[in-house]
Amino acid sequence: MANRIYLCLARMSKAGMEQKYIQEAFDTNWVVPLGPNVNGFEEDLKQFVGGNKEIVALSAGTAAVHLSLLACGVQFGDEVIVQSFTFCASSHPVTYLGGTPVFVDSEPDSWNMDPVLLEEAIEDRIVKTGKKPKAIVPVALYGMSYKIDEIMAIADKYDIPVIEDAAEGFGSRYDGKVLGTFGKYGILSFNGNKMITTSGGGALICPDADAKKEIMYYATQAREAYPYYQHEHIGYNYRMSNICAGIGRGQMTVADEHIAHHKHICKLYELLLTDANGITLHENPSERYDSNYWLNTILLDPNLHVVGEEHAYEIAVQGAVGGAAGVTHQAASLHTNCEPNNNVEAMRMALDKAGIESRPLWKPMHLQPVYKNNPRYENGVSESLFKRGLCLPSGPWVTDEDVQYIVKEILACIE
Numbered sequence: 001m002a003n004r005i006y007l008c009l010a011r012m013s014k015a016g017m018e019q020k021y022i023q024e025a026f027d028t029n030w031v032v033p034l035g036p037n038v039n040g041f042e043e044d045l046k047q048f049v050g051g052n053k054e055i056v057a058l059s060a061g062t063a064a065v066h067l068s069l070l071a072c073g074v075q076f077g078d079e080v081i082v083q084s085f086t087f088c089a090s091s092h093p094v095t096y097l098g099g100t101p102v103f104v105d106s107e108p109d110s111w112n113m114d115p116v117l118l119e120e121a122i123e124d125r126i127v128k129t130g131k132k133p134k135a136i137v138p139v140a141l142y143g144m145s146y147k148i149d150e151i152m153a154i155a156d157k158y159d160i161p162v163i164e165d166a167a168e169g170f171g172s173r174y175d176g177k178v179l180g181t182f183g184k185y186g187i188l189s190f191n192g193n194k195m196i197t198t199s200g201g202g203a204l205i206c207p208d209a210d211a212k213k214e215i216m217y218y219a220t221q222a223r224e225a226y227p228y229y230q231h232e233h234i235g236y237n238y239r240m241s242n243i244c245a246g247i248g249r250g251q252m253t254v255a256d257e258h259i260a261h262h263k264h265i266c267k268l269y270e271l272l273l274t275d276a277n278g279i280t281l282h283e284n285p286s287e288r289y290d291s292n293y294w295l296n297t298i299l300l301d302p303n304l305h306v307v308g309e310e311h312a313y314e315i316a317v318q319g320a321v322g323g324a325a326g327v328t329h330q331a332a333s334l335h336t337n338c339e340p341n342n343n344v345e346a347m348r349m350a351l352d353k354a355g356i357e358s359r360p361l362w363k364p365m366h367l368q369p370v371y372k373n374n375p376r377y378e379n380g381v382s383e384s385l386f387k388r389g390l391c392l393p394s395g396p397w398v399t400d401e402d403v404q405y406i407v408k409e410i411l412a413c414i415e
Helices: 018-025 036-049 063-069 090-095 115-129 148-158 211-221 241-253 253-270 343-355 382-389 400-412
Strands: 054-058 079-083 100-104 164-167 185-189 200-206 280-283 296-300 389-393
Touching: 018 280, 036 054, 036 200, 054 063, 054 211, 063 100, 063 185, 063 200, 063 211, 063 400, 079 115, 079 164, 079 382, 090 100, 100 115, 115 148, 115 389, 185 389, 200 211, 253 280, 253 296, 296 343, 296 382, 343 389, 343 400
Parallel strands: 079 100, 164 185
Antiparallel strands: 054 200, 185 200, 280 296, 296 389
């Protein structure tokens, strides 16, 4: 292949609507973290998610997690139950507020928070701390819904608010309803690799206008209504810029097209991998689930032999693996306490050599050194998935021919 195939990069709208809204921002001098594009983008998102929800456009999905926790009353010393199998943005904001993430493992159907362990964790934390956790944060991993009925029933039983981390689940549905609209708050992300992008950014789905007003107050440095700057609470500079919101408004014109494309790519992977023994594609567990398939993921059987696996982990990684992944420290050693199996790493390296970006699944938070002392409720599911799983290219730039090439290279690696 002449060009590298990336995991998931968003694509601009065909009509160039992004440029139109950005130019309007410059023409009207609204080059600030508020303005007509911000208002318009929030209204577009409100219509997209449906219901009576309100939207606040923010600088990042992580900011949305942070502010939702703040709105749920999380303070120093409080505990928040967080899905362990996720990206760190689901848990780090808990620590920003001086709270403690309590990690709950996954169930094997959706790969998301296990409702049985969730209730066990709640009851155990009440016994051990004398109070219940302040919030529950399930995650739509790779776009797949969590077991909403069971999780919401448990949350209602103990009167604990649910913050849905649907950062990867933009446009995913459960029983026909958009993710992020079941709990008290919902998180969306518009990072450059998400279903739609504002180059960076996110949004918080709020239950009503009063909640939106309070979130906006904290997102704009918590200023009081005086002719001078009066601050009675700690606020944050989290509002989305009018420029970024202009990009978002243009992206909303192709949102449905992007979602349909990701689902199409999944069906193509399913077809081409049908006879691939030892490789399992993760798909909707039932008709109630409607994943956007933000990333298509596969599991490699531990007994599957991949060419070159005897050379896996021989060379320490020097920088970020994959696209614009940010700044990293050089790997301190060849191995960590828990890592993908040798055949998974060998497959990743072989695909990389063929010009195909792939990555391991998220390493569970309860296995991260930074959280080594945090409470956790494990069943081994997320650790097993992490050791066996790989993310495949799935974005709007991935063509049918690309998928055929990717699967051909995967099958060529198997002995």
